[in-house]
Amino acid sequence: MPFRPPAALAALLLSLVPHPAQAGDAMTRSDPAAAPRVAAQLVAPYPQTRRDPLVETRFGEAVPDPYRWLEADVRNDAAVADWVARQNRVTSDYLARLPARGWFARRIRELTDYERFGLPVKAGRRYFYLRNAGLQNQPQLWVRQGLDGTPRLLLDPNRWAEDGATALDAWKPSGDGRFLLYSVQDGGSDWRVLRVLDVRTGQALPDTVRWAKFTALAWVGNEGFLYSRFPAPAKGQAFQQLSYNQSLWFHRIGTPQEADELVYATPDRPELGHVAEVTANGRWAVITSSAGTDARHAIHVVDLRRRGPQRWQPRALVGGLDHDWQLVEALGSRVWFVTNRDAPRYRLVSLDLERPGADWREVVPEGANKLERATIIGRKLVLNYLQDANSRAVVVDLAGRPAQELMIDDIGTASGFTGRPGDAETFYTFSSFNRPATIYRLDMATGQAKPFAQPALTFDPARYLVEQRFFASKDGTRVPLFLVRSRAVAAAGKPVPTLLYGYGGFDVSLTPGFAASRMAWLEAGGAFALANIRGGGEYGKAWHDAGRLGNKQNSFDDFIAAGEFLIAEGITAKGRLAIQGGSNGGLLVGAVVNQRPDLFAAANPAVGVMDMLRFDRFTAGRYWVDDYGYPDREPDFRVLRAYSPYHNIRPGRDYPAILVTTADTDDRVVPGHSFKYAAALQAAEIGPRPHLIRIETRAGHGSGKPTDKAIEENADVLAFLAEWTGLQVPADAAAP
Template sequence: MEYPNVYRDESIVENHFGIEIKDPYRWLEDPDSEETKKFVEEQNKITFKYVNDYEYREKLINKITEKYNYERFGCVFKRGKGENEYYYYYHNSGLQSQSVLYRQKTLDNEPEVFFDPNTLSDDGTVALSRISFSDSGKYFAYSLSKSGSDWTTIYINKIENGKLVQLDEPLNWVKFSGITWTKDEKGIFYQSYPKPGIGQDKSAGTETDQNENAMMYYHRIGTKQDQDILFYSEPENPKNMFGIDITDDGKYLLLIIDASCDPKNKVYVMKINGEINDKPVFNKLIDEFDAEYTLIHNSGSVFYFKTSKDAPQYKIVKVDINDSSKKFVDVIPQNKNVIDGVLFCNNNSFVINYLYDAKHSLKVFDISGQYKYDIKLQEGSIVNNFDARETDNELFFRVSSFVNPGTVYKCDLRNSSCQELKKSIIKNYNSDDYVVKQKFYPSKDGTSIPMFIVHKKGLELKGNNPTLLYGYGGFNISILPFFSPIWMTWIYHFNGIYVVANIRGGGEYGESWYEAGKLDNKQNVFDDFQWAAKYLINLKYTSPEKLCINGGSNGGLLVGACINQAPELFGCAVADVGVMDMLRFHKFTIGHAWVSDYGDPDKEHDFKTVLKYSPLHNVKDNTEYPAVLLTTGDHDDRVVPLHSLKLISQLQYVAGKSTKKPLLIRIDTKSGHGGGKPVKKRIEEATDKISFINKNIHAEWYD
């Protein structure tokens, strides 16, 4: 490959704890410089030329578009009271940029469009981020994100005859925020950050300023944003973030405080008496970051929480907040299954979504913790979402799997009877044509790791099948079975094998599984992924030449580390929006919140730990690398693009001298970390990625 000539500034050398670190591409940290813009243009030029030359490209994009063009339904949820009570759900007719929010008075009524984000932009890059209905259903607040940025703007509306009437000016500079109505419907709580230092001609989301000094505001309807009450902030702890929960009876407010991405939080409780002001008086119920606490329900002063306190699989506990001892009592103890989610509904029931071996089961208990019954799920299904209010006897849930594009059910909790409400059906698709297997393989240290393997029925395993291995491994996030029209198209037309490895660092087996893949244990994550590749090769599913690895965000780091540590195992690697500079990740936007997983590079021990695997700092010379494609978006203000820009420069400069395969980057415009990306962009990106993969692992087309 002929790569652009990228300037190296050899003068930037820093001493960290006695170790000299060069950073020749630091100039790429400025996203707005003319030099960076030229770099992006030159890199995209060679990348798009390469993927556009793929011989099956036109067939591929047509088939992906055809498979993507099916009705998709979100989980039904009920909101409002009396004449304002409606059922709501999201729906996409197939190729709409964004899903549309519908409502219906009864489940038998004809649904009507309630909110259509597709009317907000010509290219579909304005996305609905959050929604919140007031208790009566008379008011509706929502937030919008532009071009994939984490920055959002909140709009507050009254619902009149099914139409939205905007009440106040939009609320700006909102980030990582819920929208919480008070029960008196006089206002909302939201989290804001100081406005970043961007020029008038710049759009929010391309800046790299650190997100610090979060502020929890209360906005009273009928006032301007500059009159909003600063309800809570912690200038002494500028990295902390806040959320508000209000009990269903409207009598208590809970302030939730997070210090990082570690699932541990504080909980402060306040009795709501009259108007909200800037001098809240809290009962500091949990004042240490020692476990995760999530409110489920309260009965007067008795509060029920899901918690990881002394329970790595999670349990349900209760506490009387007026009891000075603050003693928590187990209601439903932990067992071998992880509590993935809990609802309190039907006035006396806990519906628990349990997770075991990366699959779900739904179980119902009464308020005393007594088991009642199971809600039957199809084998291998996962619950994407479930919803019911405290007084509702109707539970709605949506399930899917690798081969099921999605089915929505309603369950009557009074008699446990369930009925199918909505089902996605894809033209010319039959789930019986595919096989889904779950295997367990030993990692380097002998730990048994689960993986899912998906391929066409009857596929011969001769050790030469095109295979894509996907992983994440971090932040307590479980990677569960999911339906992808993109990868099902690839499996069908290229006899491909799609594999998901449930490596450590995720939440598949609770807190202990997460702890085994973070901080000093991070190498376990990379070992698990590499041993997954070896397992697939040894069992003749594929060969190194035919194997591609993929991951996004923390999974992009996974891919970046693995191609440095074991390049001989892979023929191709695609890293999406990855964290690649492990010495400086904490200096940009919300990166400081990730020290919970990676450690703090400003501390000697953590610095030396991350230096060992940082993708940017471990690129090898005189080594044959697999083909590498990095992807990022210009409005990714979660994992800022500089990570990928710097890594591709280092790869091309160092590995490009000895590697015959392409080392490329795809930088999308008006695109962020992935959330809210319109369907057209998803299809285009998928086509480019698969074109790159197939050219390098030599996947042949099958009709």
């Protein structure tokens, strides 16, 4: 997941973007209650899990926690490592027997095997971009001199580790394109190592910075760069220690990390985090501080023209932690921000930093749709809006007067629009559930957008129907839902196995996007649905607030209502509905399964937050109190205790088939959450369907995962969901 400083810090700290031949030939069962092809008895007995007599009294209530020992780091605890190995053996044996497993693995691989590009980034006369030839485990970074120059390979992360699990994370060229600053991610961890490359020679400089995490990359000319880091963790605690005391530093090129200069820190407030951006004119460093995942920031600025020992003297621009402030850009001394101060759906404002006492001037007022971000390209502003979770882009002049609207006449997501003042062009991508990302070049003078890089596909997007529906939740709230099927399935009008995805938290908006695994599900004759439930950011602050803290149950009610809607509309039927969600979405899946086990046939809670009474004790978990509340405060405890997936498994009810997925190096949502939840499922009397856990090695919360690992995991998950919803893949399912 890319770092989007700093407004979407929630997405950085806790998020997972979601991850189905011919419709007429891939028939599903006519009987929705038909038994799966692989009987439950083929699951080997679950591994025995030690159960400790641990009970704590919290606010007068006895709270058992018999599997707390599974919170220990699997890399440093032999008992947990043994449990993981035994669980994986049982799960692997079961998944290998699934009839659809081979077909999904092959078809997902075929659908992944196409050339794809990242957005070009211009620096000086050079253009930098990512490219994956198709099945490379990690995309490569390329550079060319001018748009028509000869491409030159600059970085190939595929050479960094034999298993492909060391990834290029963020990267940023210096303003003139001379140097490249980049971060390296190993094994899916949130920790980053920062390195520098001489672009002309392709040679790595000796500069190395460690213990960076949740950082932006900000060049200060060619002199050096600003970055954020945490203190080095205690021995053996790198993957579990709480994230406190983030500070902002300046690293000068050619010097060791020990010589780095402290720019900004708040030792009296260790919970605050700080990231920096530098404006395109190189004059201002803008420091954004936050306490958690809420979009509530304090802003300081540094005038980079200063030199000497007084250089790093940040000046307060926005005090408190009351509203969201997203830096857009600066021209001279005037700076632009997107903010939700006095505007829950955001507005654009500007300020002259050289006018003491000057107040903010509104450039573009709040509108009916949420303003997601803005950029200055050339002498114009490009505004990105979200309308019912669909993208709109509008170009205005620097005074906010309309210039043009970019016509996006399909359901999908337009993103990018990066660049600098003075640029004659910008690039953006458009993607949807049935369309991998196409890159467009927008001429800022003429307003014409032309395709720049289009993928060559092995399927016909026109054969798939993408719709947006709306349904009523439990309290009558109107909630949007995207629905994707082949046109043949839609025309037949019969219920088919359906995969429903959700997230609903941290002000994160789910928008249409392509995934090879989803397309494989669709090709097999299934339907895919994505519900934009409350807690997300699709409609601004009110939508977020309606699905968090004491209102969190609204998220679960919305998701349950989405499942009921799909059945009532005849899209699917009882016994054919599977659900999936990752991270906060894993919590969502675990909670709704406990509340309505009868509604779902199968579930995949991925890297989920499953123990809501201890989430704040590990790594980034302490940030999440903004959305979840404080487990050590009684009012919040009562809410959390009522829906915590680990604590609310209900014996005596038949549960759906459940495949929990996590990874051993996940230091965002530590795998102990999933370990404890899976152990509790297996110990409970909740029916004959399998309740398994799949634990990936050398992987983390999702970002940086090698292509090979992603294909294998998606094939396992979809084969499992297909088995328990009755989805039959095409006749060549046995093909390797």
